[in-house]
Amino acid sequence: MRRTQAFIPTSKEAPSDAQLASHIFLSRAGFVTQSAAGLYNYLPLAKRVIKKIENIVNEEMTKVGAQEVELSFVTPADLWEESGRIEKFGKELLRFKDRKDTQFVLAPTNEEMMVDFVRNRITSYKNLPVNLYQIKTKFRDEARPRFGLMRGREFIMKDGYSFHSCSEDLDREFDVMEAAYKKILTRLGLDYRVVEADSGAIGGSESKELMVIADSGEDTIAVCSKCEYGANIEAATRSERKEIPEAPEAEFNKFLTPNIKSIDELAGFFKVDPYYTVKTVAKKVIYEDSEEIVLFFLRGSDNLQEVKAVNATEALDIVDANEEELQALGVIPGFIGPLDQDKAKHVIDSSLKNARNMICGANEQDYHFVGADLSVISEVAYFADIAEVNAGDSCPHCDGELNFTKGIEVGHIFKLGTTYSKALKAEFLDENGKAQPFIMGTYGMGISRLVASVIEQHHDENGCIWTKSTAPYMVNIMVSNIKDEEQIALGEKLYSELQEANVEVIFDDRKERFGFKMKDAELIGFPYTVIIGKELVNGNVQVYERSTTEKTAVSVENILGEIMELSNS
RNA sequence: CGGGGCGUAGCUCAGUCUGGUUAGAGUACCUGGUUUGGGACCAGGGGGUCGAAGGUUCGAGUCCUUUCGCCCCGACCA
Numbered sequence: 001m002r003r004t005q006a007f008i009p010t011s012k013e014a015p016s017d018a019q020l021a022s023h024i025f026l027s028r029a030g031f032v033t034q035s036a037a038g039l040y041n042y043l044p045l046a047k048r049v050i051k052k053i054e055n056i057v058n059e060e061m062t063k064v065g066a067q068e069v070e071l072s073f074v075t076p077a078d079l080w081e082e083s084g085r086i087e088k089f090g091k092e093l094l095r096f097k098d099r100k101d102t103q104f105v106l107a108p109t110n111e112e113m114m115v116d117f118v119r120n121r122i123t124s125y126k127n128l129p130v131n132l133y134q135i136k137t138k139f140r141d142e143a144r145p146r147f148g149l150m151r152g153r154e155f156i157m158k159d160g161y162s163f164h165s166c167s168e169d170l171d172r173e174f175d176v177m178e179a180a181y182k183k184i185l186t187r188l189g190l191d192y193r194v195v196e197a198d199s200g201a202i203g204g205s206e207s208k209e210l211m212v213i214a215d216s217g218e219d220t221i222a223v224c225s226k227c228e229y230g231a232n233i234e235a236a237t238r239s240e241r242k243e244i245p246e247a248p249e250a251e252f253n254k255f256l257t258p259n260i261k262s263i264d265e266l267a268g269f270f271k272v273d274p275y276y277t278v279k280t281v282a283k284k285v286i287y288e289d290s291e292e293i294v295l296f297f298l299r300g301s302d303n304l305q306e307v308k309a310v311n312a313t314e315a316l317d318i319v320d321a322n323e324e325e326l327q328a329l330g331v332i333p334g335f336i337g338p339l340d341q342d343k344a345k346h347v348i349d350s351s352l353k354n355a356r357n358m359i360c361g362a363n364e365q366d367y368h369f370v371g372a373d374l375s376v377i378s379e380v381a382y383f384a385d386i387a388e389v390n391a392g393d394s395c396p397h398c399d400g401e402l403n404f405t406k407g408i409e410v411g412h413i414f415k416l417g418t419t420y421s422k423a424l425k426a427e428f429l430d431e432n433g434k435a436q437p438f439i440m441g442t443y444g445m446g447i448s449r450l451v452a453s454v455i456e457q458h459h460d461e462n463g464c465i466w467t468k469s470t471a472p473y474m475v476n477i478m479v480s481n482i483k484d485e486e487q488i489a490l491g492e493k494l495y496s497e498l499q500e501a502n503v504e505v506i507f508d509d510r511k512e513r514f515g516f517k518m519k520d521a522e523l524i525g526f527p528y529t530v531i532i533g534k535e536l537v538n539g540n541v542q543v544y545e546r547s548t549t550e551k552t553a554v555s556v557e558n559i560l561g562e563i564m565e566l567s568n569s
Numbered sequence: 570c571g572g573g574g575c576g577u578a579g580c581u582c583a584g585u586c587u588g589g590u591u592a593g594a595g596u597a598c599c600u601g602g603u604u605u606g607g608g609a610c611c612a613g614g615g616g617g618u619c620g621a622a623g624g625u626u627c628g629a630g631u632c633c634u635u636u637c638g639c640c641c642c643g644a645c646c647a
Contacts, residue, residue, distance in 0.1 A: 011596085011597075012608070013580055014580090014581090016640085017640050034639090144641095262646080279646055279647080281645075283645090300646085304645065326647080333647040512608085513605055513609065515605095515607030515609080516608045516609090518606080519607065534606060
């Protein structure tokens with residue numbers, strides 16, 4: 001491509017609302033433009049990058065036997081009613097009617113569609129397993145899209161679905177997909193981590209997320225300092241605390257604690273480690289057709305992990321409870337405790353099972369219990385892991401400690417089981433001629449988010465630094481002085497030679513000065529720029545490497561070979 | 570959903586509080602010239618229903634009402 005003919009509108013200034021490096025540089029360098037909140041247009045450079053990523057995904061999927069298909073973007077709403085997800089997905093599902101007044105949704109993911117696609121077409125265990133995927137636009141009407149391509153409402157996602165006749169085969173495929181996803185991210189040149197995850201709105205049992213490590217990531221992940229363990233904070237677990245603070249010694253007693261409501265105040269008042277206090281978090285728990293106040297009890301040293309709380313209560317969502325709701329219930333904020341708790345349904349964190357020497361609310365204005373022994377309710381109360389792990393907690397798998405880091409979720413793989421096949425009555429006949437629901441897995445990867453992730457991980461103050469596998473063009477030929485006929489002639493020659501050799505090359509033949517064109521090349525981030533300029537009098541050109549910002553002189557005779565070598569390495 | 574901010578040239582913004590010729594700057598763009606190793610300079614030029622609708626006024630970018638759009642913060646520890 002000749003730069004004079006390319007549609008690459010670069011600019012010095014980013015949109016005022018751009019915050020992230022990827023958003024700023026992808027806008028400035030002429031990759032994307034915004035059309036509305038969370039909606040972006042892809043310019044030619046972005047389209048090239050997307051195709052590169054898609055090709056790598058396709059190659060790796062083909063290697064493991066997954067087959068590419070394409071489902072309609074507009075999907076009948078009744079499939080979503082059939083699975084029950086039309087409620088669960090809520091407003092994120094964009095719904096509309098066609099001219100015949102039939103309800104449709106824009107697909108945010110395609111479990112239902114894919115199950116419908118195979119049901120009654122694959123009917124025998126002999127035709128299993130099968131793994132089908134597509135790479136296509138998805139739409140989720142997010143309450144608050146942000147960060148450019150990172151969290152758009154419309155985005156490109158690879159979504160894959162596998163169908164199995166037994167769970168062992170699903171386990172096998174799950175591992176195959178994990179390995180394939182890792183391969184893809186490695187090929188893209190990304191630093192990532194595979195972590196255990198919550199299954200969220202999709203449903204299912206085991207799931208893992210592929211996280212690109214970046215400070216700007218929206219997810220917090222806990223990673224072990226010693227072993228491979230990593231988990232999204234929503235799902236992270238820990239082993240029992242090893243260094244336990246010295247326990248306060250006190251007989252069971254009710255203590256006057258006027259206006260002592262927070263954990264800080266309580267621990268300070270009794271001069272104990274918050275570990276020995278019981279924290280109460282009151283939430284309103286929302287179910288499909290009802291809601292109620294639930295009290296969550298934790299150690300004072302822990303925080304409630306809301307996703308775990310949602311799972312423990314099997315709720316659709318949980319929101320804060322307000323004072324009035326608590327008063328209506330008859331509980332006394334600040335002095336709520338788990339002992340003799342009969343006012344509200346409650347969940348107790350498993351770290352409190354059989355806990356002794358605890359200080360907790362006495363369910364009475366201005367009173368707390370000291371020396372409480374929770375083993376008395378261990379038989380009757382509902383315990384669950386609802387605590388968020390803290391930095392420094394012990395790894396659940398080894399003796400390392402957990403540290404926090406930020407990640408961008410670019411992939412998520414699930415063992416779905418029969419959730420959808422049962423709901424949609426998608427069955428096959430097994431060896432005994434008996435009808436069984438498909439056992440499913442689902443595997444997502446955010447293609448447009450990967451574009452942004454590459455830049456989040458690879459940029460400097462001057463712009464993008466594309467990895468070789470993602471670069472829109474491998475080489476940029478830059479003629480320093482467009483009036484120098486010798487320079488132009490060499491540029492033209494090299495340009496056609498590289499094209500001939502199938503190197504993706506752009507030829508900056510614009511009538512601009514050296515600095516202008518260099519800044520532009522740095523902003524866009526081509527891996528290599530061949531500078532044809534002042535060194536030419538010595539028979540040399542220079543190769544500028546974007547990732548190191550170093551310029552190396554190469555003789556005119558050797559430049560073609562040098563570039564071929566660099567672009568293939 | 571709750572709270573806040575902003576809509577003026579392709580882009581980044583000033584002007585709005587305190588209404589008053591023809592609405593500005595930088596940048597980008599076009600023409601000509603100079604320059605040619607880090608977004609250079611000189612001269613000339615094109616580009617605006619001031620988000621939209623309604624109202625107040627002799628007069629509205631500016632004041633009032635409505636509305637649309639975009640962005641940010643929040644959705645936690647009893």
